Amino acid sequence: MTSIASSSRLPHSAAGIPPASDHAAVPSVVRMLQSHVSVGTVHALVIKTPPLRTQLAYNAIIQALVDTDHRSSPLEAILVYREMIAGGLLPDDYTLPYVLKACACAIALKEGEQIHVHAIKTGRSVSNVYVNNTLMRLYAVCGELGAARRLFDRCPQWRRDLIAWTTLIQGYVKSGFPREGLRLFFAMCEDGPVADEMTLAIVLSACGRLGDLSLGKRIYRYMLDKELRRDVFVGNALVDMFLKCRGLKFAYRMFGQMQVKNVVSWNAMILGLARQGKFGDALKVFKNMQSAGVEPDDVTIVGVLNSCANLGLLESGKWVHAYLRKNKIWPDSFIGNALVDMYAKCGSIDRALSVFEGMTTRDVYSYTAIIVGLAMHGEAARALEIFDEMVIAGVNPDKVTFLGVLSACSHAGLTQEGLQLFQEMSAVYGVEPQTEHYGCAVDLLGRAGMFAEAEALIKAMPMEPDYLVWGALLGACRVHGKVKLGEFAMKNLLKVDPDRDGSAHVLMSNIYSSAHRWQDALGTRKSMKQRDVEKIPGCSSIEVDGQVHEFRKGDKSHPKRSEISRLLDQFMSHSRSH
DNA sequence: CTAGGGTTAG
Incomplete structure (x- = not known):
């Protein structure tokens, strides 16, 4: 400046x-x-x-x-x-x-x-x-x-005047105090000027940020009551609000009712659906957008790449990349980061790296995307290398970056490196560890068989350990066959998160089995059956010629399953013999 | 001649 x-x-x-x-x-x-x-x-x-x-x-x-x-x-x-x-x-x-x-x-x-x-x-x-x-x-x-x-x-x-009220309301909402913004709005309704469409759009975004559907509906009724115009801003705000409040049905209705749509309207739908995990629907909306002849902008691209990433649609992701090249859109910041993430999640870590290396400006999101990607691909050493580059470049890592490097260390068995990073994250980088990070640290200690240290760390946590922490301990007990400590971990896990008993019981019964305590293993399985605990089946998917094929454990619906299964067996026996 | 609006990630 x-x-x-x-x-x-x-x-x-x-x-x-x-x-x-x-x-x-x-x-x-x-x-x-x-x-x-x-x-x-x-x-x-x-x-x-x-x-x-x-x-x-x-x-x-x-x-x-x-x-x-x-x-x-x-x-x-x-x-x-x-x-x-x-x-x-x-x-x-x-x-x-x-x-x-x-x-x-x-x-x-x-x-x-x-x-x-x-x-x-x-x-x-x-x-x-x-x-x-x-x-x-x-x-x-x-x-x-x-x-x-x-x-x-x-x-x-x-x-x-109304502008003074609106300015202050917006100030609160955008600074992360939507509740206070709404409080001010209701005060204005009491004894202030009458709201107009601009105020309405801001207030709707506050409801979205709070994720409060009933509040959002209340504002919607206010809009109808005061006969405020549903211009394109209000329409977009309504779509976005309903999506953020998980009112999918309402969002589709609002979107359908809009006389005039612009690129933001489509983006609100695409990103909102992706945020709800409805990636396929997000891509459908994107196809409709193209049929409607609306040019996508960089926000659209981010939403589409994110959906591709989460569906593992490498071919579609590559198509988006080609589109960017054709339109001479250089993948920097938002778009570049989304591309890196997409390639990494779609299993093409080489392409992720080449996009990352081609970026002229890299922020914390860029570094984190590639570090997490490398961690997922088991490339711990490369992940740590890029972490160092990041620090040298003066970009401060944040909580997600540390989640990436810590998980990379624990998968690669780099106990010392991982524990040192865990120490440094608050001491050197000013990032306070959250339960996820403690979970990683417990995982690191547990895998290395340092159970006394793991227990001490859990005791020293400044916050209540959650299922991730107890789950990490339980997982380590499974690896080392520690029955007593495993029972202790499971008991605590069920206490803090009774809904996650499925995987906990599976792990526990595995611990009993490996300790040859068949009765207990059987008992655990039985009690799971009795309480109707469902194992979430393993799942994978692959994209061939733009079509996604999903495979679930025990699922027999794929038309070519017997051929696939036979091929897989051949692959497995072949790879074992090497 | 002036002030306030909706969508952006790991």
């Missing part, structure tokens, strides 16, 4: 004196900006033509720098504002909202605070609702909700 502290002071000489404006010059500046002349050119012209250097001309330039949708350059707008101040001109009622919006876009809190001071000095911070509301937005997007709240509370009630 460029420092602008040097020019934070308002020119004393100009204070209180209205800026001189050249009324003839202003329209020409505005006209140039409206035509094809670039903002930079106009700005340069204004700088070297003193008669054009007016406050109104600066307003036009700053506005143009903030407004130009996708090519907006908020930092430049801030610099031009500074230049204006340095040149002895004072901001007016219009300058401040423009430049504050720029600060909000750039998340430039320090600069915004200085402009807040300008607003106070020129007496516009409370008297002008535009200034007050843009200040609120600035503080809200910078995470300073307390400051935004103070501006709201200090604003006289008759001046607290």
